[in-house]
Amino acid sequence: MLIAHRTGILAGYDCHLSTGKVEGINNNIKVMKRNAYGFRNKKYFKLRLYALHDCRITQNVG
Structure with a gap:
């Protein structure tokens, strides 16, 4: 299985992208949804x- 996905795995070392910011945004949204449970x-x-996000990240969404 590793040999079949070798190019994708090695591409991760060439392109240093992090999804940390996106994961943080998703976590904040989940927390807000839990706190707002029952709002209509x-x-x-x-x-x-x-x-x-103070409209810095989500300014072009919606």
Whole structure:
């Protein structure tokens, strides 16, 4: 199996990308969803998502 995926595995060493920032954003969204359980207003939740990152990361979303 490793031989079959050898090029993809070795490409990870050539291209040093980290998904840490995206994982942090996803974690913040999950925490906010847990805290907002029971709220009925989806528009307010969307506004909270934008405010969560101070519109630096999510400015082109939506």
